[in-house]
Amino acid sequence: MKTKVILFFTLICISVSAQEIQQSESEGLSGLKDYVHTTKLGIMTKWRKDFGPNAEDVDTRITNDIIENEFNSGTVTTYPSSNWDGEREYDLSRINELVNYYYSRNKPIMTHLLFAPNQYFPKWFPKKDYSKKQLRALMDHWLKTIAEANDNGKKVATWNVLNEVFEHHGNGYKGIKHPKGQPGSENEWIKLGYEPDNSGLTGDAKINKEHPLFIREIFETADKYFEGKLELRDWNIEFMEQAKRHGMYQLAAHMVNSDIPLDAIGFQTHISTAADYEWDSFVQNVKSFRALGLETWIVEIDFGDKDRFYNEEEALRQKLINYNLVRAALESGMEWIQYWGLTDGGTWRDYQHALMYDDAFTRKPAYYGAEEALKASERLKVKAKGNCGGEKLYMNIDGKRMASWVLSPEWSDYAYPWFTKDAEISFEIDTSETAACKKDQEKGASVAKLWSYGTEYEVINMKSVKVKAPSSLPKPLKELDIRTQARTYIINRTKDDIEAVERFNIYNAPTIDGFFQRINLRPHTGPEFSISMKQVAPGSVIAITRINDNGEESARTFLTVPN
Known part of the structure; x- marks a missing residue:
């Protein structure tokens, strides 16, 4: 038989x-936001009619509910191509509406983008053939207007000042004429000239001898009008071996050494499900930018491939990638994790089903990959207070300064986002900026307790304490x-x-x-x-x-x- x-x-x-x-x-x-404390987790939100709690449209109401329950932040797009009606004429109504939507819910706001190559500007913009003086006047007017409108300069937490300044698959800058094979990537702002490199890098690490001058000028002008943090962003910079990553690192080092206002590097992170990734390389790369004193953010996550049919196998592939990506982001210390939309139908990657929800607003396997990674992130928590308020408390892990907080006179909870091994934790108090506490540093602040999930540690008189990582911490899943x-x-x-x-x-x-x-x-x-x-x-x-x-x-x- x-x-x-x-x-x-x-x-x-x-x-x-x-x-x-x-x-x-x-x-x-x-929702996902309940597993994070210091990390900003959110999505890019497209404007909808009657967006908000009183929306009549069913899809809009569902979107509202998901944003409220799952995410603690959001991204608002500010493309000049969508908002410039003419020279010095802007329609900022949709931007303002979305900013107010998040601001009224106490969810920090990230924006994308203010400056970029010509493809992100209206078609008439490069045809004007502006002089340097005219370009600088237009730059100032645009930044001043969007900052003052709706009080956005104070409401928005982060501003993506510059996006995609490098060639698509290289480390040189996009010029006035597009590189071969890259139509639409010309950059009119290059007309403002160049300045010599000040990155301090030598040999092969010194990719470009000079940098576009407009980069300095737009960041300095943005710093004048915005209270939020300023970000530099690109794609294909996520891993150490990517050519563009080296150009971005040199530019970041140049800006830091030149005192050009820059707070963060944004990694777009458009992932291919057809590729195998070395996540250790991702972590190493992110930490290299953090060593410059910059924050690091994942800003446009999606995952798919135009040549792969979406089925159960592909869904699980997305889940695995999202798990490893979020895990690597937390391990490397990312402050923001943003997805490039909510549902599959709302993405630029047509028919790739590249997000965490399907078009029926149902959680896909990719959602649970993120959830599992977030739940696996072990956190250090500290309860502390200042004697007079304003003192700085520094936390050292294995002798390296890893976190700092400004203390209040009341007991407050503080969290450090990632911890994976046994370590020695110690604290320092800085009272240099608090006159009332300068004479007596021991009384400046006191740490009552430090704990990792399930285990509590006493910390007395700022002495160090040894903390163990949990034995149950899951290992990253590997593509073998x-x-x-x-x-x-x-x-x-x-x-x-x-x-x-x-x-x-x-x-x-x-x-x-x-x-x-x-x-x-x-x-x-x-x-x-x-x-x-x-x-x-x-x-x-x-x-x-x-x-x-x-x-x-x-x-x-x-x-x-x-x-």
């Missing part, structure tokens, strides 16, 4: 992540080469099995968040095939079961998913 082989996974032991999900629900956590057979099982079949079965279905595969997914496998014609464990939680126990024609179980093999 021929036997029919149907493979399905049965979860024998519940992973830590699944337990955490159940616990979080019992604690009343409502199938040829190594790591995290992959090879299943052998008999001749009868091959003739009887054309397609295998894997049911109830426990994924990284502990939920179950059905995975469809393509037809197999040979005597063996492989099952990849890439999306399955390490340590989970699965059962491979053989079912005969009568629906009876005839054999079962238990396997533990390796790390």
